[in-house]
Amino acid sequence: MSLITVSRGTYSGGHELAQKLAEQLGYTYVSREQLADEAKRCGVPVDLLQEAIHKPPLSYQELAQERLAYLACVRVQLCDKVLAGDVVYDGHAGHMLLSGIPNILRIRVVADLDFRIHVVMHTMGKSQREAREYVNHVDLDRDRWSRFLYNVDWRDLFYYDMLVNISQTGINHALDKVLEMSQESEFQLGTEAKSSLTNLRLASWAQYQLLHDDRTRDLSVTINAHNNVLYVVGKPQEAERMPHVREVVSELEGVNDVRITLANGQILYLQDHFEQGDPAFADVLTLAERSDAAVQLMRLAGPDATPGAEFFDASTSHEEEAGIEVHDLVHPEPPDGEPVEPGDDLSVCAGAFEQRGRSAGAATFYGSADWLLSHLEATRGYSMVVLGDLFLSRSRTVRMRLRDQLARRFSYRLHVPVVSTQEISQKVRFxxxxxxxxxxxxxxxxxxxxxxxxxxxxxxxxxxxxxxxxxxxxxxxxxxxxxxxxxxxxxxxxxxxxxxxxxx
Amino acid sequence: MSAEAFIDLDLITAIRVIMLGFVGGVLSGFIGIGGAFFMTPGMMNLGIPGVIAVGSNLAQRFGKAMMGSGKHRELGHVDRKLGLFMLVSALIGIRLAVWFNTSLYEADNGAANAGAASDLYISAIYVVVLLAVAIGMLRDVGSSEGKGPSTRLAEFFSHIRIPPVVYFPTADIRVSFWLVFAVGLFTGFLAGAIGAGGFVGVPAMIYAFGVPTVVAAGTQLFLAIFMAAGGAIAYAWDGMVDLRLTVLLLFGSLSGVYFGTYGTRILKERTMRLITGLIILLCVVSRSFEVPVYLSRLEFWQLSANTESALSWISHAILYTGGIAGMAIILGAVLRSYKRRRAVQDLMRTGQ
CATH class of the missing domain: 1.10.287 (Helix Hairpins)
Known part of the structure; x- marks a missing residue:
């Protein structure tokens, strides 16, 4: 099972490349337009959303629910297609639709502006000036669209595995190179990815149902799925309406259980190694309680820990899958507020968070922090990132420098505060x-x-x-x-x- | 300007100023704007000349803005370019307002009705501007069904393309320079005149330019530091800042601002708008009861001492009722939220 996403500017040859790729590989060709049509059939006001991007930013702030409905709907459609077989997806920043799914081959196709103007002049019969305006206009629209949906700059090469300049290489040569790369083992969707897709589909479907029920339409909830269990994080001030959420999603096909956490934000806590009794860990828990946030623990095992560098999300991981550690939450004794026994277990730490109503899951990531970052969309909903003890194999000075650099990159990409456990310690301890x-x-x-x-x-x-x-x-x-x-x-x-x- | 214009500060008055600061601090933390809309009329009700109340308030605003300027910038919520463009015209507006205020005050300084013209002028601007703000907020609560601010104005102004049109990267908008200049000038003028420029700056950025709300709030905070500094320096240059009042206000407002900020995390935007709109409306009603008194002192008509005293008492009562009720609602919500959080945490622990 494979998924290749092709992101491209208008008339840059990417559309042809995507179609030829699908033809040669025998994959299903899926375009953004097809998914948008299906979203329209589901009742999502796609035209309204596309219109809104031409208006001041305020206009599309009003369309937050419609945006979520669109994303949920197309995610379900795309997951279905990928789960049914190999797919080439033709659209801008399409891989962000499946944010967190590993092993997608992400291609960015570019072409020189003169080349694109020339193509527009010949295919659309426009003058050079009109063609230039047309290309710039469409590019701007695509930029706005991907910022609106994912809050990322889709032209940023950070988010791609391969860059192809069609005007330099020609389409056939580019096709050969992409075909060659698509055969690499790291771009085959393994069982972990399949499991993640299934979970993502379930979470998106639940989100879609909530947005279409009058009782839950306006609630601010985030949903993750794991092993047929839905993890819903809702706002404390909407606690009395959470039973409606349970009613709406618990009957969905494939849902075995619904766990609801109440929090106003979500903290991503990254560390090389989690150990109970670590004062920094207790500080993060205190911070979470004070800032009313749930915490997702993410252990960075590094790319060399296991071959293939699999990515998975805490809530979308699957314990039976090879190469991935999934951490069932273990409740330690004694609970709440009391000193905990020293240990060496992420699961125990996560259990402590769940006991205090602050858990958003736990996972181990087999890859570099940068690789993790390139798979996270900026709209993922983290309110803060906490960087704990990272780069433990390096000297203290190097470790601090690398962590500062990483903090800047996370802050730049995710637009959220990034703090170290040392800073938290200064903030919460007296x-x-x-x-x-x-x-x-x-x-x-x-x-x-x-x-x-x-x-x-x-x-x-x-x-x-x-x-x-x-x-x-x-x-x-x-x-x-x-x-x-x-x-x-x-x-x-x-x-x-x-x-x-x-x-x- | 003579030192005699400053009031005698006894312990009771000092405590009242601290309380004004505290209530203003809670409200300003809640609304995200200065709090002068409550503190300035409150100080005037204590017999402090309006021009000194505004000057001292601007100085405390400057101190408070310095303390809270970091967060939005860290989050990338400040459009520095937009802030700088608005600042230039805002400083001109402030200087104009200060010049006008102090000229009015000094024109009748020493006469029996000393300061009445200046107080009337400040009160009139206050009533007109804040009435419009309160009505706008309450109308939004009633009409938009919680969907956020209306976009009609932003769409209208987006068609105004008098060159040069400037691009502001963080806010991701293109606006005519002249529009930015006009809004900055007006914001600065209001900041200088009544100490409450943020009431115009933030909505203008949101409604007229289409700036996202968080960027508007962050940019206004950035702008507020320099505007408040400019205003404070301008008033201090003319001898119109009473540092004793500034210190007392800071003492109260810095103690209260965190409770108000906490309130924003637990109340819905619609409720926040409703509370804010009602408090501002009550402040406006309170101030409007003082207007006949100033007119009487300026001999537009004659009011007996008893009537003047009664009107002032009503003004006091409405202002304090509004401010204290608003503060009580916010603090009550904070307390309830705290209890609810504890209950939720207990529930999570016991699993029931």
Whole structure:
């Protein structure tokens, strides 16, 4: 089973390449237009969505539910087709539809602008100026469409396995190269991928049903599936409506159980190795509770840990599959708030999160962090990424440098805050030195207070009785300096006090 | 400007200013805008001349903005280019407003009705602008069925293409430079006049330019630092900032702002708009009760001392009722949410 996605600009030869690929390999050809037509038949207002991308960003913020319905619908369609056999998908950033599925061959087809203008002039009978405008216009539309759907720049080569310039290579040579690459073992969808596709289909189908039921249409939920179990993360303020969610999705074919977690966000916690008793781990749990988020634990095993570098999602993994560790949640003793026994088990850590209602699953990823990142769509819904102890085989200095670089890349790609466990520790723990700092800041705040109120007459004279420009300048400088100083001092005191009483 | 314009600050007044700061802080954390809409009239009700109330408030806004400027920038929610374009015209607007305010104040300084013209002018702008804001918010709550702000204005303004048209990358919009300039000027003028420019800046960016809400809020925060700094310096230059009030306001507002911010995480956007709209409306009604008093002092008509006192009392009562009720609703929701979270966590632990 294979899936090849071809992303291309208009008249760049990608369409022909995709069709020839399907013909030569005997794969099913699926285009974005076919999926859009099927979405229309499902009642999704596709035309409205496509129209909205030409309007200010505000317009498509209003269409969030329709966007989700479109994505859920086409994901189900595409999963069905891929599960039925080999597919060549022709559309921009199509692999993002199956975000998190491993071993897809992602081709980006480009061509020189002059080449594309020339093709448009000949096939559409347009002048050179009209052809140029047409190409630019369609490219812009595609860019907006993929940003709207996945919040990614589909032209970014980071998301592809192969770049083909048709105007340089010619279509036949490009075809040969893609055919050759498609035979590589790493681009064959294995049993893990099949399992992931099945889970993705189930989660998308459940999402689609929720969006089409009046009782659940406007709820903000994210759904993952694993082993015929649906994991639904809903908002705490919508807790009373969660029974409706259960009613809608529990009867769906293939659903054995529905587990609902209430959280306002989702944290992705990446680390080379999870061990209970690690203070950093407890800090992340505290952060999750304070920020009302569920945590997905992801152990980065590295590309060399197992051949083939499989990717899988915590919620879409399958324990029977070879090469993938799936972690059933284990509830440790003693529960809640008490010191835990040292251990070496991701499952136990994940179990602790579930016990506190903060689990969004756990998984091991056999690949580099960059590879993981290239498979994540920016709309995945993480509210934060936590980088724990990574690159453990490297020296401390190198480790810190690599982690900082990784943090920047995650922040750039996913548009969410990325913090290290050290930073979290500083944020959530209140040590004796913090207490000392608090005392110092309170004293300094009191000094500023006293200096203002014990010398009111002098202060007011300086502020108001302006005899010279220098005095005016001094008054303005005093206002700025004292305001900044007091705001910083007292603001920090309040923050520290809230941290002390665990209210943030 | 003389130091006599500053009020005598006894302990009771100081505590009232701190309370004003606290309530204003909770509301500003909740709404994401300054909080001057509550604090400025509250200070004026304490007998502080309007121009000093605005100046001192702008200084506390500057301090508060400095403390909260990092988060949106970290998230990439600040369109710096848009912020800088708006800042240039906003600073011009601020300077104009400060000049006008202080001129009005100093024109009748020393007379029996000292400051009345300035207070009337500030109150009039306050009532007109915030009434429009409150009505807009409440209408949105009633008509859009929680689907978010209307896009009609953004679509209308997107057709205005007076060159040069500038592209703003983070917001991903193209807008005529002149439109940005006009909005910046007006925002700055309001910030300088009543200390509440964000009420216009954020909706204008959302409704007129089509900027995504998070980018508008982030950019306004970025802008607010410089606008508040510009306003504070301009008023301080004219001797209109009472640092004692600024420190007291900061003391209260920095203590309250985190509770308001927490409230935004637990209340729905529609509820937030409703609460905000009603609080602003009550602030407007409160201020409008002071307008006849100022007119009387300016001898447009004659009101007895008892009537003036009664109107002022009603103004006080409405303002404090609105502010404290709003704060109570938000703090109540925060507390309920905290309890609910605990209950949910208990449920998760016991598995029942």
């Amino acid at each position: 040590r004796s030195r913090d207490a000392a700092m608090l005392v110092v800041l309170v004293v300094l705040s009191a000094v500023v207070f006293a200096s203002v109120f014990l010398r009111q007459d002098e202060l007011l004279y300086l502020l108001a009785e302006h005899k010279t420009a220098w005095l005016r300048l001094a008054a303005a400088g005093l206002v700025v300096a004292l305001t900044i100083a007091f705001a910083w001092l007292w603001g920090t005191v309040v923050k520290m006090l809230l941290r002390l009483v665990r209210f943030e």
